[in-house]
Amino acid sequence: MKHFVSPFNQAVDLKFPEKITIYDTTLRDGEQTPGVCLRTAEKLKIARKLDELRIHQIEAGFPVVSNEEKRSVTTIANEGLDANILALCRTKKEDIDTALDCNVDGIITFLGTSALHLKHKLKVNQEDALNICMNAIEHAKDHGLFVAFSAEDATRTDLNFLKSVYKKAEVYGADRVHIADTVGAISPQGMDYLVRELKKEINIEIALHCHNDFGMALTNSVAGLLAGASAVSTTVNGIGERAGNTSLEELVMTLLLIYGVDMDFNIEVFYELSQMVEELTNMKVPENKPIVGRNVFRHESGIHVDAVIEEPLTYEPFLPELIGHQRQIVLGKHSGCRAVKAKLDECGIAVSKDELCKIVGKVKEKREEGKYINDKVFNEIVRSVRGPFEF
Template identity: 45%
Template sequence: MKKFKLLDTTLRDGEQTAGVVFANEEKIFIAKMLDELGVDQIEAGIPVMGDDEKEVIKKIVKSNLKASIMGWNRAVIKDIEASIDCGVDAVAISISTSDIHIKHKLNSTRNKVLDQMVKATEFAKSNGLYVSVNAEDASRTDLAFLLNFFKTAKEAGADRVRFCDTVGCLDPVTTYNIIKAIIDEVDIEVEMHTHNDLGMATANAIAGAIAGATYLGVTVNGLGERAGNASLEEVILSLKHALNIGDTGYNLSKMKDLCNYVAKASNRHIPTWKAVVGDHIFYHESGIHADGAIKNPLTYEIIRPEELGLERKILVGKHSGTAAIKNNLSPYNIHLDDATTYYLLKKVRNTAISLKRTLTDEELVNLYEETIKEGVLSRDA
């Protein structure tokens, strides 16, 4: 049994990224790739949106995936009926709990919110569904009311509750304290749903996990409203390496292809420096770092690049040292002593500054050849 489970909402919250639309066939393929990765639950969409959305959710349900398939709903009976019609085995029932949302968005009251949530939860449970009750804007909700909301959800039959940091305003310490209070007071499984407005979505999700949350809501590449959600790939690697969970139960060899496919489908390029899946995250140029990585990659890498379908490269440029030059010339059977390497290093740095980039190995060899022609270096150096 996994200690933590992932609820992936790429097909729901991820598609709510401004300007992103997945084709139906793309959604089905993404769901299959998520299943191959080992995601535990897939939030496939919002059935009440209409026939097109229902059609693709039904196809996902019929794809014989190992993952649970969840439909997202407002705390409204007709929403849940639409989910039932799709054949999902689980539903998320979402309603705002912060006073600012209750007053300005719902034009309602706390008591009405509780009543609406209870009716929707009881209806879903009466139809044999697994239920996650979502407190939207939980991070800005009065804690006493939030605890009462979750206790009431549990009494109504909810299987778990979703804590939503809807506007991404929390920090990890505050997140830990709130989630710990929820678990201690309510004694129910908690799911984290964290947004990245302050750049702390993954950190807050992990803080929740440390506090006892068992479900972590994620999206591929961190897609989502505004600055996005906790990133699936970052959360998995954080579980493995930051929380030292050896085997997370997820197939990391499938992750790079999934992230690349979602990037293409969403027309959102993955930056080369993106944590976990960026193409250049195992590239070393700085002299001290490159020297360490050449001697033993563990000096500057906690993850093996092969584990993520990436590769390590030693680059030669403005910030390089002699170790990188010797390393990159060695495959060409060029072996220099320290004195001649230092001389070549000056040319390398000047050229890199002129070009405003690192040098290719071919350019490095060319500089070496030019220096020989100048009579400065010997081929026997």
């Protein structure tokens, strides 16, 4: 695996959990992005690709939402994938029974625990909320399901109440509790403190469901893992409500290359998975999106291109082939002779040094006139300098 990240990373003594679980919620929270609606065939296609990645758990959907959603979750659950299939449920018996009908391996059941949610959304007090949650957990465990309980808006919940909810969830047999940073309102330092405080009180797995409203979902996830959490919720391309969720590809590659935590994922499928989700959700991946953005391995500046042609790791932390991506040299205002010559060599065109300089000059001129230097424009430039030729 050819990559080169900062050697100072290894100078810091950090301890991650021995086993980390990634549960991907592209098909649930990702689909809750306004305007996104995935049909059964589309969900199954993404689920298969996630399984090819060797993801640990797939949150396949929220089956009580509609008949089509229930059909989608059932289809994925019966596909024979290696990943465990989870369904989202409210803390309602009918939701859990619907999930059972889908033949899933487990559920994530949730209830808002912050004063904001209890007062303005649920209109119940803390004691009633506690009873509602435990009844749901008990019902699911009675039917042999893996049960994760998620405290919605956990990061804005009174700490003592949050501890009591999670402690009681453990007593009632929950397999995992989730810290939902529902509006991305916690800092990495706050996440570190919260997880460490909870670890003093409970002995079951803690998971992190981070939103990216302040651009800190990835950092908060890493901070939580270092504090003792051992599971993280992700979405492909970081999609999801509002600013989205922790990006699957960013988290996995950060853990692998920056922190040296190898979870044995088949990372070669990342770019293909990213493009698939982009196409099926009609949510364009930003050009500068970390890891899978189209610009991550595109180079135009002459200084950069010269170095990249000699040794790609001068301006890339890892080679694009590692995730199924590819490098692209872009011609434009900042291009130098070496970049243009590389393009000419690619086309099998030999030119003199004087012709090369003229072509470089014309490339810069055309780009500054507003033209994108695609193959057609480059063809025209070369013809104008050296006459007709065959590409």
